[in-house]
Amino acid sequence: MKQRHSVPSTTRKVVTGLLIVVLLSIGLLLKVVRNFGLAPALLPLDANGTSPNFILPPAISLGILLRDKAVSLWDFTKGAMGAATGMTVYEIIQIWMPSRTFDLNDIAASFVGAVFGILLGWMLFFRVIGQDGGSAHRTRRSTE
DSSP, rough: OOOOOOOHHHHHHHHHHHHHHHHHHHHHHHHHHHHHSSSSGGGGTTTTTTTHHHHHHHHHHHGGGSSSSSHHHHHHHHHHHHHHHHHHHHHHHGOOTOOOOOOHHHHHHHHHHHHHHHHHHHHHHHHEEOTTTTSOOOOOOOOO
């Protein structure tokens, strides 16, 4: 059975690291905009305060690709959904935290962000690997 895997490489680490930095920078920027009123034109991108919940699951799941180990798409998906589930638990706990508020939109944003992260990772890093461990991509053979 053929499965999708991401094999370790320097390119994978560099691109993954850059994506994580960009995602976390966007999340931090939107939080600063919301809390301190800087660059109010960016406020609509915060989607009613749900941007951290959207951005964190992809950043966490992409972090799995920083390891020096092949990662299956299934393990990558479990990481993204685990991050979204953890954020959901935190959101539910906020019901009992006096200075925090529970918001169903944050839970939805966490799972939408996880799916976004899975799709982003799948498009950029995963390829089909055959049973023998080699790439299942066809190679051209010389017809001479």
